Amino acid sequence: MSKTKRSIWVFGDYRNYFQNRVTLQLLSRARELAGKIDAEVCGVVFGHWTEEWVDDALSQNPTFCGVAGEYIAHGADKVYLTDDPRLASYSVETYTHLMARLAGREKPEIILIGATTFGREFAPRVAKRLGTGLTADCIGLDINEEGLLVQTAPSFGGNLVAEIVTPERRPQMATVRPGIFQEISHDYDRRGEVLCVPMPEGIPADRIRLLSSEKCPPREGKLEDAKVVVCGGRGMGTKKKFAKLFELAELLGGEVGATRPVVYADWTERDALVGQAGKQVKPQILFSFGISGAIQHTAACTGAKFTIAVNKNPNATMMKLADVAVVADAGQLCSALIQELKRRIRRS
Amino acid sequence: MVEIVVCIKQVPQVSELPWDPKTGTLKRDLAEGMMNPACRAALEAALRVRETEGGTIMAITMGPPMAEEVLREAIALGADRGVLLTDRRMAGGDTLATSYTLARAIEKTSPGFDLILCGYSTSDSETAQVGPQLAEELSIPGAASVDGIAVAGRKVRMQRIADNYLETLEMPLPGLITVTTGSYTPRHVPLAGLQAAFSAVRIETFDADALGLDAERLGATGSATRILTVYSPTAKKENRVLTGTPKRIVEQLFAEFDDRIGGAISQDLKSSKERS
Numbered sequence: 370m371s372k373t374k375r376s377i378w379v380f381g382d383y384r385n386y387f388q389n390r391v392t393l394q395l396l397s398r399a400r401e402l403a404g405k406i407d408a409e410v411c412g413v414v415f416g417h418w419t420e421e422w423v424d425d426a427l428s429q430n431p432t433f434c435g436v437a438g439e440y441i442a443h444g445a446d447k448v449y450l451t452d453d454p455r456l457a458s459y460s461v462e463t464y465t466h467l468m469a470r471l472a473g474r475e476k477p478e479i480i481l482i483g484a485t486t487f488g489r490e491f492a493p494r495v496a497k498r499l500g501t502g503l504t505a506d507c508i509g510l511d512i513n514e515e516g517l518l519v520q521t522a523p524s525f526g527g528n529l530v531a532e533i534v535t536p537e538r539r540p541q542m543a544t545v546r547p548g549i550f551q552e553i554s555h556d557y558d559r560r561g562e563v564l565c566v567p568m569p570e571g572i573p574a575d576r577i578r579l580l581s582s583e584k585c586p587p588r589e590g591k592l593e594d595a596k597v598v599v600c601g602g603r604g605m606g607t608k609k610k611f612a613k614l615f616e617l618a619e620l621l622g623g624e625v626g627a628t629r630p631v632v633y634a635d636w637t638e639r640d641a642l643v644g645q646a647g648k649q650v651k652p653q654i655l656f657s658f659g660i661s662g663a664i665q666h667t668a669a670c671t672g673a674k675f676t677i678a679v680n681k682n683p684n685a686t687m688m689k690l691a692d693v694a695v696v697a698d699a700g701q702l703c704s705a706l707i708q709e710l711k712r713r714i715r716r717s
Numbered sequence: 718m719v720e721i722v723v724c725i726k727q728v729p730q731v732s733e734l735p736w737d738p739k740t741g742t743l744k745r746d747l748a749e750g751m752m753n754p755a756c757r758a759a760l761e762a763a764l765r766v767r768e769t770e771g772g773t774i775m776a777i778t779m780g781p782p783m784a785e786e787v788l789r790e791a792i793a794l795g796a797d798r799g800v801l802l803t804d805r806r807m808a809g810g811d812t813l814a815t816s817y818t819l820a821r822a823i824e825k826t827s828p829g830f831d832l833i834l835c836g837y838s839t840s841d842s843e844t845a846q847v848g849p850q851l852a853e854e855l856s857i858p859g860a861a862s863v864d865g866i867a868v869a870g871r872k873v874r875m876q877r878i879a880d881n882y883l884e885t886l887e888m889p890l891p892g893l894i895t896v897t898t899g900s901y902t903p904r905h906v907p908l909a910g911l912q913a914a915f916s917a918v919r920i921e922t923f924d925a926d927a928l929g930l931d932a933e934r935l936g937a938t939g940s941a942t943r944i945l946t947v948y949s950p951t952a953k954k955e956n957r958v959l960t961g962t963p964k965r966i967v968e969q970l971f972a973e974f975d976d977r978i979g980g981a982i983s984q985d986l987k988s989s990k991e992r993s
């Protein structure tokens with residue numbers, strides 16, 4: 370075996386390539402982490418016809434093709450690629466065998482996996498087979514003075530956050546929530562190595578059969594995927610005042626969310642409910658108007674990057690959770706914001 | 718006839734968590750316990766499978782002695798047996814240790830099991846890892862995040878939505894499934910059943926020795942991960958407070974955060990005064 374450098378692996382979750390860029394986000398973060406522990410960044414791709422998966426994106430790129438090339442362009446130094454007809458669809462048992470074998474042989478320092486539905490099923494099995502630790506659904510990753518991967522993970526609906534390490538066992542493993550890290554834009558001049566790993570002998574057939582798989586019309590994920598969410602609570606006062614939030618949301622290109630009392634009072638549709646009993650949101654900006662901040666609501670807002678809360682009570686929990694706490698009447702502030710936005714948008 | 722095992726965890730009732738938002742410490746021992754919502758859905762799924770296929774349901778939990786409550790609740794809802802794994806050495810385990818403990822205990826208490834049902838995830842630790850790792854530890858097939866289950870003979874069919882794909886899967890029994898809260902709306906506990914469950918039924922209790930477990934693989938000792946700190950994310954927020962008239966506040970908002978707002982909506986909102 371060649372003298373190996375330490376490595377950080379990123380599992381190539383390419384199934385929803387254009388919707389879900391979590392793999393690219395992880396490659397980008399892995400590059401930063403690799404700088405701190407002098408490691409190389411490796412992508413790991415299992416699949417079939419992986420050269421064709423991202424065809425369109427690569428039409429300008431004559432050198433690399435497919436998923437592996439895309440990962441190199443986004444920051445990988447190396448890509449391990451197993452391409453085989455038996456890998457045509459995601460299958461957790463087979464993928465686990467492959468990953469555990471490869472990691473057992475190459476001994477990466479760290480393995481990062483996107484917290485997609487598949488990733489959250491696949492990662493625990495790999496970790497168990499390797500007898501190592503795994504932190505779920507991380508919202509932060511860093512390296513500490515001891516060179517350990519510090520994995521930040523939410524618990525109790527995001528009301529508490531834990532920093533977790535895997536002190537002794539290797540690899541250190543984490544699944545990471547999509548949308549936390551920023552991908553680096555592609556550079557098709559980057560050079561990297563694609564290592565083709567043949568499908569090993571003696572991998573037992575998957576006991577789980579995929580009878581059918583249909584692409585769902587992307588869930589009615591407007592609220593869940595919105596970059597801007599304007600949420601209103603009982604503090605909006607009346608149905609009529611609540612309606613202003615729609616105007617604001619439209620100006621911001623966002624969606625309107627609501628708390629439970631609002632939905633019960635029929636100020637808006639039930640499917641706008643944000644919270645434990647409703648939807649999770651993860652916008653870049655969350656506006657919160659007249660919301661007290663009960664945990665059943667806030668648990669679903671922890672993915673928001675930046676929160677502006679408006680409440681006449683400065684001590685409301687929502688105000689403590691916010692990046693900017695505006696002490697004001699919710700309806701009036703909403704109107705003032707609408708005016709100012711109209712003015713600015715008209716001009717720009 | 719299907720021999721079903723349902724793994725149930727008792728979790729603190731989140732809405733009443735006695736935690737200090739400043740220090741971010743949690744007084745777990747003061748919290749009221751309840752059955753984890755996804756475990757409740759798993760139990761409901763088990764009850765429905767038994768209604769059509771016949772069989773037995775065993776509820777199992779690992780936790781402090783007080784976790785016995787969720788087993789009694791499960792029995793009141795229709796489970797046939799309740800198994801409590803309790804031992805100081807099991808405390809503080811990560812999913813590696815927990816799945817090891819549950820696996821050995823299930824082999825001992827229900828060696829002929831056909832189907833293990835877990836919740837998709839718990840409301841306290843939120844890992845969603847115990848189910849898949851338990852399947853791995855028992856070397857049985859498993860599927861996670863399942864919305865619908867139908868047992869037919871020695872096979873089980875499952876439906877789930879995984880990353881924008883609606884999937885239908887099939888696996889042989891014995892197998893393990895983790896159940897979402899999506900489609901199994903739990904029934905209510907019948908009062909009479911609850912009383913009976915609390916008075917009559919015996920809970921089968923085991924410690925590590927009774928199960929012949931390797932103490933090195935249990936609890937905090939057997940865990941690969943270590944928690945460095947736990948804090949409340951609110952304690953770390955900068956939390957700017959703005960006051961004044963709405964007009965003043967809006968001006969301040971744009972003066973300080975126009976990049977953020979503009980960034981989110983991909984518009985340059987800068988230029989301020991001139992013309993209005």
Ligand SMILES: Cc1cc2nc3c(=O)[nH]c(=O)nc-3n(C[C@H](O)[C@H](O)[C@H](O)COP(=O)(O)OP(=O)(O)OC[C@H]3O[C@@H](n4cnc5c(N)ncnc54)[C@H](O)[C@@H]3O)c2cc1C
Pocket residue numbers: 601602603604605606627628629630631642643644645646647658659660661662663664665666679680681682685697698699700732
């Ligand atoms: C099992 C369970 C599940 C639940 N699930 C959900 C869920 O999914 N989603 C959800 O939202 N809730 C849920 N709830 C309810 C939740 O606990 C809260 O009751 C709810 O979120 C409160 O909504 P609110 O903030 O709009 O109302 P309130 O708590 O009444 O707060 C109103 C706020 O508006 C402020 N206010 C009043 N007037 C003004 C004004 N003129 N200008 C500015 N501010 C003003 C007040 O200071 C206050 O902070 C659930 C509860 C339970 C028990």
Ligand SMILES: Nc1ncnc2c1ncn2[C@@H]1O[C@H](COP(=O)(O)O)[C@@H](O)[C@H]1O
Pocket residue numbers: 723724725726753755756759777778779780812815819834835836837838839842843844845846847848
């Ligand atoms: N201590 C425990 N006792 C019994 N079952 C558990 C325990 N911890 C986790 N589980 C099962 O594993 C599922 C997922 O838990 P988690 O991985 O903690 O999110 C739960 O819904 C339970 O079915």
